[in-house]
Amino acid sequence: MKSVSLKAHPRSQVQRAEVTKLRRAGRVPATIYGRLAKPQNLEIVLDDINNLLNHSVSENLLVDLSVENDARSKRLALVQEIQHHALTGRVVHIDFHEVAEDEKVTVFVPVETTGEAAGVKNGGGSLEHVLHKVKVRCLPKDLPDQIVIDVSALEIGKSIHIGEVKAPTGVEILGDKHLTLVSVAAPRAEEVAVPVAGAAAGDVEMTKEKKEDGTAAAPAAKGDKKAEVKPDAKAAAPAAKADAKKK
Numbered sequence: 001m002k003s004v005s006l007k008a009h010p011r012s013q014v015q016r017a018e019v020t021k022l023r024r025a026g027r028v029p030a031t032i033y034g035r036l037a038k039p040q041n042l043e044i045v046l047d048d049i050n051n052l053l054n055h056s057v058s059e060n061l062l063v064d065l066s067v068e069n070d071a072r073s074k075r076l077a078l079v080q081e082i083q084h085h086a087l088t089g090r091v092v093h094i095d096f097h098e099v100a101e102d103e104k105v106t107v108f109v110p111v112e113t114t115g116e117a118a119g120v121k122n123g124g125g126s127l128e129h130v131l132h133k134v135k136v137r138c139l140p141k142d143l144p145d146q147i148v149i150d151v152s153a154l155e156i157g158k159s160i161h162i163g164e165v166k167a168p169t170g171v172e173i174l175g176d177k178h179l180t181l182v183s184v185a186a187p188r189a190e191e192v193a194v195p196v197a198g199a200a201a202g203d204v205e206m207t208k209e210k211k212e213d214g215t216a217a218a219p220a221a222k223g224d225k226k227a228e229v230k231p232d233a234k235a236a237a238p239a240a241k242a243d244a245k246k247k
Helices: 016-024 046-054 233-246
Strands: 004-010 027-034 037-045 062-067 075-084 091-098 105-114 126-129 133-138 147-150 159-161 180-185
Touching: 004 046, 016 027, 027 046, 027 075, 037 046, 037 091, 046 091, 062 091, 105 126, 105 180
Parallel strands: 004 062, 027 091, 105 147
Antiparallel strands: 004 037, 027 037, 062 075, 075 091, 105 133, 126 180, 159 180
C-alpha cells in the first residue's frame, strides 16, 4: 500500500464541549499512538480526511503524517479506526497507529468478490458472504487495500475457505484455514398453501348414539350376540290363567 500525505495539528481540547466546538469548526479530533512515542492528541481538517476516503477503496489507509511543530518531519501511521456519526455518517474521530517501515502490522482487510458464480448463473442459487473481513499480517508497504476472490467456478453447495485463498506477495492471511469466506446456497423452494375444503375422501365420521338417560352408548363390538329379550312377568300371568280354565 502506498502511503499518502496528511497534515495534522496538536490538540489541547479534550473536554466534550471543546471537542464539539472543534467539530463545528470543520476539524476532526484524532489520537496517534504506538511503541515509537507516547500517545498524542491531534486535530485534522475534515475536508482533508474526506478527500482521502473518497479516493480509497477502504478505510485502511497508510499515511505520512506531518504534525505541526513536531521534531520529526513525518510519522508513518496506519488509520486504525474511524468513528462516524450514527445519523449523518460524518467522521467524528480517528485513531492512528504509528508504525516503522520494517515493522510487520496486523490489520483486518475487506473481502471482495469478482465474477459471477456458476451456481448463481446456471442454478439460480445465491452467493452468501460469510466473512466480510480477514486478518492479515505484513509490512506496511505490502498492505493490500482488499482481498479479492474469484467466485466464477463456484457451484451450488460449494464454498471458498480461508486456506484456499492465495495471499498477495508478502502478505500472510491469518485465522482458521477451514473458515468459510463465501458460499453458494441452493434456491429456496416455494411453499404452496393447500386449502382444506372439508374432510378428505375416505375419512369415516364417527358418531355416538345417546341412551334415553343422555349418556353415550358404547359401540357394539363385532361378533357380539344380541341380548335375549324376556317377556315381562306381569304380562305373561293372564295367559297362564286362561290356559288353566280351559283344562
